[in-house]
Amino acid sequence: MSRGYRVAAYYLLPSFVFVLLFSLYPIFESFRLSFYRLILTLPWLGQKFVGWENYYDLATDPVAMKSLLTTLLFVAVTAPLEVVLGLLMALVLNESFRGRAALRAVMLIPWAIPTVVSAQMWRFIFNDRYGLVNFFLFGGQTHLYLAPLADPYLAVVAIMLADIWKTSSFAALIILAGLQTIPDELYEAASVDGATSWRQFRHITLPLLKPALLLALLFRTIDALRVFDLVVVMTQGGPADATNVFQFYGYKKTFAEGMIGYGSTIAVVVFFVSLLFSLLYIRLIGARILQRSER
Amino acid sequence: MRRGVLWPLWLVLIGGFSLVPFLWFVLTSWKSAAQVTAIPPEIVPDFHWGFYLSALRDHGLLKYIRNSAIVASLTTLISIAIGAFAAYALTRFQLPWTRTYLMLLLAVSMFPQIAIAGPVWRILSALGWLNTYQGIVAAYIALSLPLAVWILATFFKELPYEVEEAALIDGCTRVQALWKVVLPLAAPGLFTASILVFIHVWNEFFFALLILTNPALQTLPVGIALFPGEYTMPWGEIAAASTIATLPLILLTLIFQRRIVRGLSAGAIKG
Structure with missing residues (x-):
């Protein structure tokens, strides 16, 4: 090893130690434990190797399967909507007008707010006795008021809305960065040729924006798979497990019920689902970033 | 992009979407206990600092x-x-x-x-x-x-x-x-x-x-x-x-x- 490499290794070492200890080792340990039966509340059972048993249990656990479906539905609804809303915001913010900086700062507020705070805020807005939503729907007729967070369908919708409000502006930022790479000359040439705004959008903006839109979609997908804070604060996974998303279910099994082995199995499945999307992301986008870093 | 007559509406929509829900929560923090649960909701708070005091103290x-x-x-x-x-x-x-x-x-x-x-x-x-x-x-x-x-x-x-x-x-x-x-x-x-x-x-x-x-x-x-x-x-x-x-x-x-x-x-x- 040359001297330069050794110096570089010293510089990288501290970061690697943290990542190894708190990310890489834990992942492998979760894998290992997913093949064991280990229940904290039943310590006399010890740590017993059970092969694929936890995985069979998971596949036949109706709550887990429902939880997986709920999570995927949550992702399928929120991620695309966030990208569409983000695109609208980005198109507006890409124009130059007075107060653009102010509007961009305002747009960042939902992104900056702690998720827990936005969860409490939406919980208040969806309140069954004095929430704004009920007032907008039914005015003073309090006997008609709904309890959205106590209804299996409306609770899912409420959590989706809270997520869309919180994270659309993040999608907008990624898309805005993409918009700014499209040269103005293309639009000027198209205008000279008499192309309408819609045709310009359809044939210049959208095709050139595809990488940014995909990137935003994948970022949001991977993040939405991890939804947790909103559920803990707004519904605690209820009512009747309607909002029992995968991360919440895994957390409950592992830490509330002490089922370390089974909880690890859930963790491994969540990991693979999100790895699938991450690989897609790295394939689509990562290559571009790396090409630039080698120049 | 050519801007239509609806242009200002877009600005208001984006600003409102991002700001209003949280602003509502901030206004709530300055209300009196009766105002928080009032129907119809009262928009302008009485600017009480009671909730801040009790959050900090209790x-x-x-x-x-x-x-x-x-x-x-x-x-x-x-x-x-x-x-x-x-x-x-x-x-x-x-x-x-x-x-x-x-x-x-x-x-x-x-x-x-x-x-x-x-x-x-x-x-x-x-x-x-x-x-x-x-x-x-x-x-x-x-x-x-x-x-x-x-x-x-x-x-x-x-x-x-x-x-x-x-x-x-x-x-x-x-x-x-x-x-x-x-x-x-x-x-x-x-x-x-x-x-x-x-x-x-x-x-x-x-x-x-x-x-x-x-x-x-x-x-x-x-x-x-x-x-x-x-x-x-x-x-x-x-x-x-x-x-x-x-x-x-x-x-x-x-x-x-x-x-x-x-x-x-x-x-x-x-x-």
Whole structure:
């Protein structure tokens, strides 16, 4: 090893130690434990190797399967909507007008707010006795008021809305960065040729924006798979497990019920689902970033 | 794009969508108890400070603020320092596995928390670091390093190598070159990365909930999520606590929005 490499290794070492200890080792340990039966509340059972048993249990656990479906539905609804809303915001913010900086700062507020705070805020807005939503729907007729967070369908919708409000502006930022790479000359040439705004959008903006839109979609997908804070604060996974998303279910099994082995199995499945999307992301986008870093 | 007559409407819609829900919560924090539950809702508050007083005095808000400030500042300082060395090595030495390391960090940043939560808990438990500042800070450093290294690497890459080369030729060691030449030039990048790491850590909930079960050590997100309500929810106090927890972030965002936007899109599009 040359001297330069050794110096570089010293510089990288501290970061690697943290990542190894708190990310890489834990992942492998979760894998290992997913093949064991280990229940904290039943310590006399010890740590017993059970092969694929936890995985069979998971596949036949109706709550887990429902939880997986709920999570995927949550992702399928929120991620695309966030990208569409983000695109609208980005198109507006890409124009130059007075107060653009102010509007961009305002747009960042939902992104900056702690998720827990936005969860409490939406919980208040969806309140069954004095929430704004009920007032907008039914005015003073309090006997008609709904309890959205106590209804299996409306609770899912409420959590989706809270997520869309919180994270659309993040999608907008990624898309805005993409918009700014499209040269103005293309639009000027198209205008000279008499192309309408819609045709310009359809044939210049959208095709050139595809990488940014995909990137935003994948970022949001991977993040939405991890939804947790909103559920803990707004519904605690209820009512009747309607909002029992995968991360919440895994957390409950592992830490509330002490089922370390089974909880690890859930963790491994969540990991693979999100790895699938991450690989897609790295394939689509990562290559571009790396090409630039080698120049 | 040609702007139609609906143009101002778009601006109002985007501004309203982003601002109104939270503004409603802030207004709630200044209301009187009767105003909070009034139907029809009263928009203009009486500007009572009662909820703030009771959140601070009866609900231990001050303690949560102190814990959050300590944890977020320590994490930011340490992970930016560690991240700066890593980013420097990755951008300044022609290493064969630079790609691999950056990709590894990217992959790690996408792990769902639950996939590592159990073993992280067991490691901290073995060290006796559950319910300690060092325990939560250690976990947070690991979680924020990918963000720090990626942002710093993008900034370091843009710095001209010639200046540094001149310093090396003049007899500076690598550490001196990093300390005296690169870091001052990279100050804007360090600052941007610090803001983003700080916001990330200030808002983190999953591991805080897991590691800090002792109320004396809990951070703001845990305090706000577990706000106790015996019969009815203390909405006024929750709104007051939420406003205080969010205020530093809103200030950072309003003052440094350019940097934040640049930092967030650095790794993503501009490469």
